[in-house]
Amino acid sequence: MAPTVTQEVLNDAQIAELGQQLRVDAVRAAASAGSGHPTSSMSAADLIAVLLARHLRYDFEHPGDPANDHLIFSKGHASPLLYSMYKAAGAITDDELLTYRKLGSRLEGHPTPRIPWVDVATGSLGQGLPIGVGIALSGERLERLPYRTWVLCGDSELAEGSVWEAFEQAGMEGLDHLTAIIDVNRLGQRGPTRHGWDLEAYARRIKAFGWNTIQIDGHDIDAIDEAMAAARTTRGAPTAIIARTRKGKGVAAVENLEGKHGKPVPDADEAIAELGGRRDLRVQVRRPDPVEAPQRPAPDPNATLPRYDKGSDVATRTAFGETLAVLGDLRGDIVALDGEVGDSTKAQLFEKEHPERYIECYIAEQEMIGAAVGLGVRGWHPYAATFAAFLTRAHDFLRMAAVSRSDINVVGTHAGVAIGEDGPSQMALEDLAMTRALHGSTVLYPCDANQTVQLLTAMTERPGICYLRATRGNTPVIYGPEDAFPVGGSKVLRSDPDDQVTLIGAGVTVHEALAAADKLAAEGVKARVIDLYSVKPVDAKTLREAARATGRFVTVEDHHPEGGIADAVLESFGDGEPMPRLTRLGVRTMPGSATSAEQLDAAGIGAVAIAAAARALTGS
Amino acid sequence: MAPTVTQEVLNDAQIAELGQQLRVDAVRAAASAGSGHPTSSMSAADLIAVLLARHLRYDFEHPGDPANDHLIFSKGHASPLLYSMYKAAGAITDDELLTYRKLGSRLEGHPTPRIPWVDVATGSLGQGLPIGVGIALSGERLERLPYRTWVLCGDSELAEGSVWEAFEQAGMEGLDHLTAIIDVNRLGQRGPTRHGWDLEAYARRIKAFGWNTIQIDGHDIDAIDEAMAAARTTRGAPTAIIARTRKGKGVAAVENLEGKHGKPVPDADEAIAELGGRRDLRVQVRRPDPVEAPQRPAPDPNATLPRYDKGSDVATRTAFGETLAVLGDLRGDIVALDGEVGDSTKAQLFEKEHPERYIECYIAEQEMIGAAVGLGVRGWHPYAATFAAFLTRAHDFLRMAAVSRSDINVVGTHAGVAIGEDGPSQMALEDLAMTRALHGSTVLYPCDANQTVQLLTAMTERPGICYLRATRGNTPVIYGPEDAFPVGGSKVLRSDPDDQVTLIGAGVTVHEALAAADKLAAEGVKARVIDLYSVKPVDAKTLREAARATGRFVTVEDHHPEGGIADAVLESFGDGEPMPRLTRLGVRTMPGSATSAEQLDAAGIGAVAIAAAARALTGS
Numbered sequence A, B: 001m002a003p004t005v006t007q008e009v010l011n012d013a014q015i016a017e018l019g020q021q022l023r024v025d026a027v028r029a030a031a032s033a034g035s036g037h038p039t040s041s042m043s044a045a046d047l048i049a050v051l052l053a054r055h056l057r058y059d060f061e062h063p064g065d066p067a068n069d070h071l072i073f074s075k076g077h078a079s080p081l082l083y084s085m086y087k088a089a090g091a092i093t094d095d096e097l098l099t100y101r102k103l104g105s106r107l108e109g110h111p112t113p114r115i116p117w118v119d120v121a122t123g124s125l126g127q128g129l130p131i132g133v134g135i136a137l138s139g140e141r142l143e144r145l146p147y148r149t150w151v152l153c154g155d156s157e158l159a160e161g162s163v164w165e166a167f168e169q170a171g172m173e174g175l176d177h178l179t180a181i182i183d184v185n186r187l188g189q190r191g192p193t194r195h196g197w198d199l200e201a202y203a204r205r206i207k208a209f210g211w212n213t214i215q216i217d218g219h220d221i222d223a224i225d226e227a228m229a230a231a232r233t234t235r236g237a238p239t240a241i242i243a244r245t246r247k248g249k250g251v252a253a254v255e256n257l258e259g260k261h262g263k264p265v266p267d268a269d270e271a272i273a274e275l276g277g278r279r280d281l282r283v284q285v286r287r288p289d290p291v292e293a294p295q296r297p298a299p300d301p302n303a304t305l306p307r308y309d310k311g312s313d314v315a316t317r318t319a320f321g322e323t324l325a326v327l328g329d330l331r332g333d334i335v336a337l338d339g340e341v342g343d344s345t346k347a348q349l350f351e352k353e354h355p356e357r358y359i360e361c362y363i364a365e366q367e368m369i370g371a372a373v374g375l376g377v378r379g380w381h382p383y384a385a386t387f388a389a390f391l392t393r394a395h396d397f398l399r400m401a402a403v404s405r406s407d408i409n410v411v412g413t414h415a416g417v418a419i420g421e422d423g424p425s426q427m428a429l430e431d432l433a434m435t436r437a438l439h440g441s442t443v444l445y446p447c448d449a450n451q452t453v454q455l456l457t458a459m460t461e462r463p464g465i466c467y468l469r470a471t472r473g474n475t476p477v478i479y480g481p482e483d484a485f486p487v488g489g490s491k492v493l494r495s496d497p498d499d500q501v502t503l504i505g506a507g508v509t510v511h512e513a514l515a516a517a518d519k520l521a522a523e524g525v526k527a528r529v530i531d532l533y534s535v536k537p538v539d540a541k542t543l544r545e546a547a548r549a550t551g552r553f554v555t556v557e558d559h560h561p562e563g564g565i566a567d568a569v570l571e572s573f574g575d576g577e578p579m580p581r582l583t584r585l586g587v588r589t590m591p592g593s594a595t596s597a598e599q600l601d602a603a604g605i606g607a608v609a610i611a612a613a614a615r616a617l618t619g620s
Helices: A012-033 A038-042 A045-055 A076-088 A128-143 A161-173 A199-208 A221-233 A268-274 A316-330 A348-353 A365-377 A388-403 A431-436 A449-460 A508-522 A540-550 A565-571 A596-602 A607-618 B012-033 B038-042 B045-055 B076-088 B128-143 B161-173 B199-208 B221-233 B268-274 B316-330 B348-353 B365-377 B388-403 B431-436 B449-460 B508-522 B540-550 B565-571 B596-602 B607-618
Strands: A005-007 A070-073 A149-154 A178-184 A212-217 A239-244 A281-283 A313-315 A334-338 A358-360 A381-387 A408-413 A442-444 A465-469 A474-476 A491-494 A501-505 A527-531 A534-536 A552-556 A581-585 B005-007 B070-073 B149-154 B178-184 B212-217 B239-244 B281-283 B313-315 B334-338 B358-360 B381-387 B408-413 B442-444 B465-469 B474-476 B491-494 B501-505 B527-531 B534-536 B552-556 B581-585
Touching (some): A012 A038, A012 A045, A012 A076, A045 A149, A045 A178, A128 A365, A178 A221, A199 A239, A212 A221, A316 A334, A334 A365, A365 A388, A381 A388, A388 A465, A431 A442, A431 A465, A431 A565, A449 A465, A501 A508, A501 A540, A501 A607, A508 A607, A527 A540, A534 A565, A540 A552, A552 A565, A565 B565, A581 A607, B012 B076, B012 B268, B012 B281, B038 B076, B045 B076, B045 B149, B070 B076, B076 B149, B076 B281, B128 B149, B128 B161, B128 B178, B161 B365, B178 B199, B178 B221, B313 B316, B316 B348, B316 B408, B316 B449, B334 B365, B358 B365, B388 B431, B388 B465, B431 B534, B431 B565, B442 B449, B474 B508, B491 B508, B508 B607, B540 B552
Parallel strands (some): A005 A281, A212 A239, A334 A358, A381 A408, A552 A581, B070 B149, B178 B239, B212 B239, B408 B465, B501 B552
Antiparallel strands (some): A442 A534
């Protein structure tokens, strides 16, 4: 084994050695695990060696230092390389490296923020760059700090549209502190990539999106160094370093061969010998120059949240926009992101007050959520808003945000058939199912404006992915501004000891349930009404009490019957508690165009249908 | 009102008149509805007038004619223009035009295939081109027919990454019968687009992706005509006609003004007068030259489906690949699509046998599902496969496929924590929630290889979106090749009149439930075991019977607790039936890396946890 070398500036030969060490350690880690992606690590080893030794500014002892550069392995499967880099930086021991992919180890198959130097989870390809754009945007537009964002991309993942959303946003914003390092090793998982080693094909595309591009041999230490230096000095545009590399470089049994993806090299000892044996170079990574703690806009503690008059008619999307604008006054750390529908979602009301903290993502929902995650990395509280239907576009980004332990707020407006004439393409009828199934998520669905104010404010303090579903049309304000709506609670709007049935809705269907209860009361049927504004977590206590008291539930939701409010209600009885009888009303047909009221009736989720279901259930 | 003119070849002046007529009718339709997008229609009216009068080959009386061109309004909000075009083509009456957006009308706010001349629903932007690529691929690569595919795109929607996935696929496949007509009206919904009228910005990007581009004034009849003629004769590359247009063209109150998106013009009568009044030009659209009915590869009726030996260990993904390859023999109309993971999903086994019917989409899941929908339009039975986790990337495409009444089959492999070491980024723990909530979907989840054969075969005949969830690791073959697994059914694997509890699983958890039942039996606790392979539709009859017999359920799923098997089970009791007590086991923690068995245990969905839950529930 080579001696330990700690030094600040390595010469080219030593960096080449470091590259070999990273390869050896990637081979060892995967061999120890019996799985993993050493060949995808070996192609990028020289790129990372040069970055670590010469260009990254990072204090591994203080990963929270706001001056630190950010490094995202968008090709998360190259985790053996990342972890070998941590070892070379002295951040982890060789023993820990060999815990790779084992139960309990933080060195997972794909990187997650269980590791303090990892900002975001990767492994679903095409997400690192969109998130990196958010991090770079924060530094260049909001915090005005000199840190750089480096994103290591695979060539295969450039097929993902999300990457082009990122290229577009970064190019147009001129994010010159962002660098994409593209490891063009020619081979995807199942065989050659679309463009193979046609570096020019990538350069032409990326350049067209407003980036500076540099094509290099990704195993030439000098060329890599020059390219990174050029990236650091280029002004006005982000840089893509497009590097021709060889997958499995350095080990003849796998180098540049098909069928060698995602598995240990066949003979690790032989491979290590071929790579020149184990080494133990340590790099003292250069720390960034200190910066002041990031400044946020000064809050205005005198700003007051909106208050709506009981009995007035206000759309919850309007309450969202008006509240967000004030939250922006009250807190300097709130940012908003729009998918080119801010006039409809009313996020524009925030833009009007806080234009510098408003990120227009145009119609690119994946980039919108990716940027929100990136802004979250820098300590912002992002609120990303678009039509709820179009959030499905970003499902994978939301899923991965949960793996990233990201704290982001998402608002979907224009939910359900209640939107009326625009038709099913614009109706979110799946969003509750989608957001409920995200790990650690919170799902809120207000029925009136004052409730929206409270819930939106609560989201700011809540960890994980918080989703608020808002309605297009006006709904009556039924609560006062002082009413409290804790997350995990519900509101019992009608209640009597003799209730025969419980009607449970949220959002628009709360008002339909109230109207149904009135109808039923006129017929002598007593119905409890619950406003289930907190869909996740759900108020099990109140629901169980209602089950005991009435034994019968009618749930009603402006959503497909699967995955929404009915399922949330039944989750309260998931540990063997006695269940109520339940009739579930939801949107079972494919809607067309019609007025909002016609839609609710046609879908069987209006007051008439609710009353009928209650009658049938109670035998009245 | 102008006289009715029916003619085959209109001169330029008449086409300009036709353009005005389309504008007038768009204004009238939106005015009659009180909503809609007339200004987005008016910008593209001349483009569509020229297309209709000179270049489209379409028999409106026989929309199923395989020789017909395809026209997709990717900017689906320009539906007033589409419907006005139908009127000009004599396909609908003026009376019907004025039913726009009204209850019961097929002329919905955004086009859907309720209209016989509409191939696919649009309205979620950025989907028309990816689907058009599938249609064009069919004509050029599979059917070898001369029809053309025309896609009208908005400029705003080019921000969607999915559009660039489509540009890439079409460019690299050289689909020269595909034309994108890009209506660059400079204004999005909330204000100017990113590139405004910088036509060169679009051309540079699209050209870099291998397309032929033509920049024109989109209100110059001659220029449009020449561009479309050039598109028709260009060989080896698709063409993008990038047309500079004015939103609301022809009506001063709205033309090229912000804040005029998505609403009727302020004074319809005035606007109609300004546009020269009503007209009633009728265009006899040229019919396509007849073609033979599309040929499919000849089936091999002697091909036999795989049969697996009971007691052997086979991964359901392997059974998927082996079965699909044979289905490709048995039926000439099956095609497969891959997201660059065919070696892992085993779709590659189909490629080996039927390379001509295998579409490699690389890592572009949105394009993969879009292309599948397009292939479905041409009568193919597509099977699109990738890791189940990455299907979340295409959620919006799946949602819209349901609105399109599309019949497509989707297979997601590597589901759940059972994948083992790769970690949470690769685990689908949300896919059942996502696919169950799709309108009209079928969701299947086999636990063994012979069951996979049957279910995969059944999918071919099933309408709507059919999803099959497959497992990475080997599972024991517990069924014989002759066992039947009807969709909507289930298998009762253990049953006794004295059963005290019912254990319900699917996929990997069936085997865990069986092991738990054995443990319990040894302790004297009798447990029924149900294999719920059909998650949607669900076997309500068997479940209700089990509820009556045992009164207690333990559901267990390799999925988050929301939206999956437990919820599917409880849906069976959604009309007021008495419910069993239920304990739901699912993945509640964030997994890391570990072996498959360790993962099941750590998540509390292994045999030990199931047995413990059953004991607690029965008080044993």
